[in-house]
Amino acid sequence: MIIRREHAADRPEIVALIEAVFPEPVEARLLRELFASREYIPELSLVAESDGGEILGYVISTRGWVGEVPALGLGPIGVLPAYQKQGVGSALMQASIDAANGLGEPVIALLGSTEYYPRFGFLPADSLGIFSPDPSWGSYFMALPLAGFHSGIRGHFKYAEPFNNL
């Protein structure tokens, strides 16, 4: 398996993967809108591809903001059900974090499981002074400070525009 950047030709397979992973259609719709959005960042749209050329997993981070400071929002992420719990998601997460560091990004925020994401260093975002777009998300809204993080990065997190249509 390799982790590589998404090509435009991969998109139908990626959307089908997200539809297979998530029972509700909102994530696939969100992803289509993210592909078309100004906040799309090609270096942070990553697929996990098998030796045989099948896309097993996918992750995207898009432009967001902490206050006025550019930051990243991660999601959706998904791994085909038959390939879950075999390390594909972890490989995608690590590649995503490495790519974000390579781009000099300061922080990645996400909404997700408090049992899964802390293993990659994610913390409750409010412990870093980064506040959730929706206070009801509580500790499920997490953030990972990257090499470019500094204590001046504080405030409310804003996702890419398509997240407002959820």
Ligand SMILES: CC(C)(COP(=O)(O)OP(=O)(O)OC[C@H]1O[C@@H](n2cnc3c(N)ncnc32)[C@H](O)[C@@H]1OP(=O)(O)O)[C@@H](O)C(=O)NCCC(=O)NCCS
């Ligand atoms: C979440 C997901 C991307 C993880 O990918 P993966 O390839 O299965 O993950 P890995 O094999 O790298 O890691 C497996 C570990 O994560 C745990 N894990 C996987 N999904 C989890 C979840 N939703 N909540 C909590 N823990 C989870 C597994 O129990 C396992 O734990 P262990 O290492 O202690 O045994 C994948 O399971 C998935 O697509 N799930 C459905 C969609 C989803 O929930 N997306 C995330 C929305 S926040």
